[in-house]
Amino acid sequence: MEQQAIIEANDPGTAVVAGSNVGKTFANGTVVALDNAEFTIPKGKFVSLVGPSGCGKSTLLRLIAGLIAPTSGHLHVHGTQVAGPRQDVAMMFQRATLLEWRTAIENVLLPTEIAGNVEDADRERAMELLHLVGLGDFAFSFPAQLSGGMQQRVALARLLQTGADVILLDEPFGALDEFTRERLNVELLRIVAEVGATTVFVTHNIAEAIFLADEVYVMTPRPGRIAKVIDVPLERPRELAIQTSPEFNHLVDEARDVLGAH
Amino acid sequence: MADTVAQSTMNQRAGMSLRTRRILTHAGIFALLLLAWEIGSRTGLLDPLFYPRPTDILASFWRVYVTQGNIWFHLYASLGLVLAGFVAGSIMGIGLGALVGFNPLVRRFIKPYVIVLEATPRIAVAPLLIAALGFGAQSKIAIIMLVCFFAPFINTLSGVVNVNEEKLELFKSLGASKMQTLRKLVLPEAVPVIMAGERLALTAALSGVLVAEFIQRDQGIGSLILTYTRNLNMASAFACIFTLTIIGFLIFRFMEWLDHRIAFWNHEDGLNRNAQKRQARWSKKLATA
Amino acid sequence: MMDPPKSNRPNALWLMSRFAPHLALFGVLIIIWELLVRTGVITTIMIPKPSSIGASIIDLYFVSGTIWPHFFITLTEAVLGFCIGAAIAIALAVGSSLSDPFRRYVMPYAIVMNVTPGIALTPVIIAWFGFGMGSKIALAAVISFFPIFVNTLTGLMQVDNEREELFTSLGANRFQIFTRLRVPAALPLLFAGLKIGLTTALIGAVVAEFAQATAGVGVLMNRFSFQLNMGASLATLLSMTLIGLILFYSMEFLDDRLVFWRREERREAVSRKRARAWKRRAETSGRTR
Ligand SMILES: Nc1ncnc2c1ncn2[C@@H]1O[C@H](COP(=O)(O)OP(=O)(O)OP(=O)(O)O)[C@@H](O)[C@H]1O
Numbered sequence: 001m002e003q004q005a006i007i008e009a010n011d012p013g014t015a016v017v018a019g020s021n022v023g024k025t026f027a028n029g030t031v032v033a034l035d036n037a038e039f040t041i042p043k044g045k046f047v048s049l050v051g052p053s054g055c056g057k058s059t060l061l062r063l064i065a066g067l068i069a070p071t072s073g074h075l076h077v078h079g080t081q082v083a084g085p086r087q088d089v090a091m092m093f094q095r096a097t098l099l100e101w102r103t104a105i106e107n108v109l110l111p112t113e114i115a116g117n118v119e120d121a122d123r124e125r126a127m128e129l130l131h132l133v134g135l136g137d138f139a140f141s142f143p144a145q146l147s148g149g150m151q152q153r154v155a156l157a158r159l160l161q162t163g164a165d166v167i168l169l170d171e172p173f174g175a176l177d178e179f180t181r182e183r184l185n186v187e188l189l190r191i192v193a194e195v196g197a198t199t200v201f202v203t204h205n206i207a208e209a210i211f212l213a214d215e216v217y218v219m220t221p222r223p224g225r226i227a228k229v230i231d232v233p234l235e236r237p238r239e240l241a242i243q244t245s246p247e248f249n250h251l252v253d254e255a256r257d258v259l260g261a262h
Numbered sequence: 263m264a265d266t267v268a269q270s271t272m273n274q275r276a277g278m279s280l281r282t283r284r285i286l287t288h289a290g291i292f293a294l295l296l297l298a299w300e301i302g303s304r305t306g307l308l309d310p311l312f313y314p315r316p317t318d319i320l321a322s323f324w325r326v327y328v329t330q331g332n333i334w335f336h337l338y339a340s341l342g343l344v345l346a347g348f349v350a351g352s353i354m355g356i357g358l359g360a361l362v363g364f365n366p367l368v369r370r371f372i373k374p375y376v377i378v379l380e381a382t383p384r385i386a387v388a389p390l391l392i393a394a395l396g397f398g399a400q401s402k403i404a405i406i407m408l409v410c411f412f413a414p415f416i417n418t419l420s421g422v423v424n425v426n427e428e429k430l431e432l433f434k435s436l437g438a439s440k441m442q443t444l445r446k447l448v449l450p451e452a453v454p455v456i457m458a459g460e461r462l463a464l465t466a467a468l469s470g471v472l473v474a475e476f477i478q479r480d481q482g483i484g485s486l487i488l489t490y491t492r493n494l495n496m497a498s499a500f501a502c503i504f505t506l507t508i509i510g511f512l513i514f515r516f517m518e519w520l521d522h523r524i525a526f527w528n529h530e531d532g533l534n535r536n537a538q539k540r541q542a543r544w545s546k547k548l549a550t551a
Numbered sequence: 552m553m554d555p556p557k558s559n560r561p562n563a564l565w566l567m568s569r570f571a572p573h574l575a576l577f578g579v580l581i582i583i584w585e586l587l588v589r590t591g592v593i594t595t596i597m598i599p600k601p602s603s604i605g606a607s608i609i610d611l612y613f614v615s616g617t618i619w620p621h622f623f624i625t626l627t628e629a630v631l632g633f634c635i636g637a638a639i640a641i642a643l644a645v646g647s648s649l650s651d652p653f654r655r656y657v658m659p660y661a662i663v664m665n666v667t668p669g670i671a672l673t674p675v676i677i678a679w680f681g682f683g684m685g686s687k688i689a690l691a692a693v694i695s696f697f698p699i700f701v702n703t704l705t706g707l708m709q710v711d712n713e714r715e716e717l718f719t720s721l722g723a724n725r726f727q728i729f730t731r732l733r734v735p736a737a738l739p740l741l742f743a744g745l746k747i748g749l750t751t752a753l754i755g756a757v758v759a760e761f762a763q764a765t766a767g768v769g770v771l772m773n774r775f776s777f778q779l780n781m782g783a784s785l786a787t788l789l790s791m792t793l794i795g796l797i798l799f800y801s802m803e804f805l806d807d808r809l810v811f812w813r814r815e816e817r818r819e820a821v822s823r824k825r826a827r828a829w830k831r832r833a834e835t836s837g838r839t840r
């Protein structure tokens with residue numbers, strides 16, 4: 001009940017991520033990548049962005065990450081306006097983007113190294129995170145010695161190493177096979193719950209979006225906009241089996257209607 | 263981030279003028295360098311005997327090409343040899359490369375020799391060949407052939423060996439004969455690599471003829487440079503060297519053009535041209551049928 | 552190709568089985584060659600008996616030791632020339648990768664240097680730097696410059712957008728992006744350039760020795776060739792191969808050490824080493840706490 005109230009209040013002071021009238025155009029205003037996005041994400045919530053290619057999912061993520069600046073509107077994270085890359089927001093990409101000349105643990109330590117000096121405590125934390133993503137035994141393997149799924153786990157550990165509590169994931173497991181992806185999704189939910197992060201997750205896959213999220217933003221292209229926000233009241237922790245339940249399928253239909261109607 | 267986007271569109275709007283402005287600045291800087299050189303030489307900072315003035319080089323260009331016109335004979339002599347040696351050497355290289363490439367056993371046994379040859383400065387055989395074959399064109403051509411041989415040989419070999427396994431299996435599954443696989447798969451796949459080898463070979467040929475002419479100083483652009491330098495006529499030596507710059511540039515452009523023609527599928531323009539041509543041919547065939 | 556055995560030290564048996572066929576073939580070829588010359592099938596002076604090459608090798612390398620001073624002079628020339636060429640090339644490439652205007656100013660001159668056959672400068676460089684080692688070093692530097700420059704620049708200019716974005720999102724500055732992303736990513740190409748540069752540096756040193764010098768293997772080569780002492784010439788040629796191999800493999804060794812992530816065995820070795828270092832550090836810090 002209390003959280004419901006926060007969402008309704010639409011107050012950038014209590015919401016972790018809030019956007020008002022956020023727009024982004026490219027190529028001198030001819031391409032509207034994102035049009036007038038209004039949203040608030042409360043602390044600890046998991047939001048999925050789903051929609052066809054080119055509907056502005058990555059654009060919205062990169063705006064929140066401070067990698068690009070909006071052409072209109074305002075974005076706040078933890079109540080302060082986003083003006084560039086920041087410590088409390090971290091991002092992960094479709095490709096693992098590991099540095100192939102560093103071992104897994106050294107890749108995880110990269111954020112710490114860039115921010116300043118690496119202390120023993122940072123090393124311990126990096127090792128814990130590798131254990132958390134299930135790669136404790138592979139800390140000293142180079143990326144080329146790891147499978148695609150393992151590389152993404154390293155990238156996830158690196159993301160957590162930043163200490164950010166807003167986590168942005170752009171199709172993080174999109175390049176992996178179905179089985180690995182499902183397994184990693186379940187693990188992702190566990191890990192995110194454990195660290196209590198606020199998460200925005202981009203995907204093409206409606207079922208995946210619903211399975212993971214508290215709220216699904218269904219987006220449509222030309223111009224890119226958030227067409228509908230679907231609340232996902234399914235209980236947590238969730239098991240893969242809920243994907244066959246009637247409630248789940250009802251939610252899938254709801255999202256598909258929005259995308260189909262477009 | 264946002265302003266980089268803005269900048270790039272600004273550049274586009276100012277496109278032409280920015281480009282011309284840039285070229286003008288470059289030309290200006292080049293002119294300043296030349297001027298500094300000229301002044302340095304005239305005020306005695308640079309000894310004009312060793313470091314010829316730009317104006318002297320220009321005058322020499324005029325002399326060797328027009329009033330005396332003596333460079334033509336030497337150019338003609340050198341370039342003829344380059345062409346002959348390049349064609350002979352690279353044909354041998356490609357032929358042997360393909361032969362070796364197709365035969366795994368030969369390939370295995372030839373490998374150590376290739377490693378040894380690769381480490382040897384091939385051009386060092388020049389005095390040996392001249393001594394053995396005597397003065398004259400044949401020893402020079404032999405030297406050029408030798409320096410032209412290696413790059414096409416190696417590249418053909420690796421091009422033929424590194425054909426995509428999956429494509430080979432496809433051909434096998436289609437029941438293609440050895441000859442068909444060679445003509446329709448292996449050669450086209452190897453062509454870009456072979457072309458890269460030819461490019462290196464033609465450049466090497468130019469160096470080869472120069473070394474041959476440095477040792478055997480009878481005629482050719484190399485011996486001309488040597489003679490001019492010995493007589494401390496550095497301006498004329500530089501006129502010859504810059505001639506070689508121009509030739510080198512033309513060779514570079516020519517090989518690039520050839521690559522776009524032969525390995526057209528690696529280049530945007532080649533793809534477009536061939537797509538159009540083939541479509542026209544196709545519809546003509548349909549119309550006649 | 553046969554795979555090396557799994558253990559780190561190849562055992563004697565494996566080495567034998569690996570090299571025996573090659574040695575056997577080499578022996579047979581030499582014997583056939585010797586017989587062909589002895590029975591008078593090959594009569595040209597150009598092709599000496601293997602036994603006379605062998606005799607020359609023994610004499611030049613072991614009995615009189617004539618070759619060694621020349622050997623070390625050429626080696627020094629090539630290495631020094633290479634170091635100078637590489638230092639300038641890498642400095643200019645780094646500058647060009649960091650600043651667009653700088654690159655625009657450097658590029659035209661680098662291209663002119665590339666299309667001019669560097670060998671053509673031999674007489675001029677000898678006039679400038681004298682008959683001694685200076686001119687050999689200079690020519691080696693000049694002709695090894697471009698391949699190193701262009702490879703380093705290409706390597707540094709490769710941009711992986713997602714990785715750059717990762718660094719930006721972590722708040723990395725330009726210097727951090729350069730040292731932690733651009734430079735390591737460029738290393739494989741840099742080494743490819745350095746290997747080509749080393750080979751060309753050796754060519755530069757030898758060609759300059761052909762043109763005018765008092766010492767070096769090029770001088771020796773010239774002398775033996777014109778004495779029609781083919782056995783000794785080929786033995787001298789072999790010393791150039793030796794220099795080439797020494798240079799190439801020392802660079803290959805450095806490459807293997809520095810770009811360790813490209814080869815499986817090295818990756819595993821480094822991986823083990825870092826794990827050990829980590830454990831040691833954890834132990835010592837645990838003790839101090
Ligand atoms: N840097 C850019 N310059 C110009 N146009 C861009 C740029 N980035 C994105 N766009 C355009 O903005 C629109 C939205 O792009 P975005 O990458 O956000 O889509 P997406 O939903 O992530 O698509 P996908 O699912 O394919 O990743 C597209 O039409 C794209 O072409």
Ligand SMILES: [Mg+2]
Pocket residue numbers: 057058059170
């Ligand atoms: Mg995207």
